[in-house]
Amino acid sequence: MKKALTAIAAAAFAFAGLSTTASAENEKFVLISHAPDSDSWWNVIKNAIKVAGDQMGAEVEYRNPPTGDLADMARIVEQAAATNPDGIIVTIADFNVLKGPITDAVDKGIPVITINSGTQEQSEELGALMHVGQPEYDAGFGAGKRAAAAGAKSFVCVNHYITNPASVERCRGFADALGVELGSQMIDSGQDPSEVKNKVSAYLNTNQDVDAVLTLGPNSAHPTLAALRDAGLAGEMMFGTFDLSSEIAEAIKAGEINFAIDQQPYLQGYLPVVILTNYARYSVLPSGHINSGPGFITKDNIAQVEKYAGEYR
Structure with a gap:
């Protein structure tokens, strides 16, 4: 998979060079995410679409529901489609909620690429050109295998966006790898952050047999780390998290977090813009979906990636 992704990414960068020498046609694209304004993880994707837009000579607008409300997101997709952009990039945060607006956009002839949340099968059912993202269950399962190898038998999955079905798949994969029921x-x-910290502290006080923690991103990782520090458990309990931030990177170096699961969000923003631009100009398109992750960042390789955290990683 890594070689295939490298080849596709290299082709996309080659397309970037080709397109900047051609006459820019000022294509207009819209990227719509499910993330609330408070989720800073998406800054990497915002940076990626700006870089790609500048390189391609295209205009890329980022839109999202300010509070993360998915009904609001569905309306944003409808509004974007009504402007007839040259392409839409969208997350499948909830297939049932977003199916109508996304398929309506496809039926209007608007090229759509799905990213981040959702599955390749859902992307195909919606009529999208492709999906660029991370298989969430597989990523959770891979994390669970690492926890099992460390001797973990009981865990807590701290889910800060439970309305997104992909988040549950992360936790379920982790549980299955440990051979336990997800349940409570x-x-x-x-x-x-205060609520996350308090809930984690309460859970650990009630369930003192917990020997592993999984968080689903910086929004839950940062306050969970604070809860573990207050309890004197930081570095004593297996701790894995999805995604990367500067604080997570420091905790990995300190031995307080064992690993971060890297879905390479920069590629999720950058590649769709490059691909849609070349599709609009030359009708060229990669032949399949692109897995941007999972990769695992540990103390052994953190030095290679930490300087890019929050901007490119």
């Missing part, structure tokens, strides 16, 4: 080991933490 997944908690709905909410997104307020």
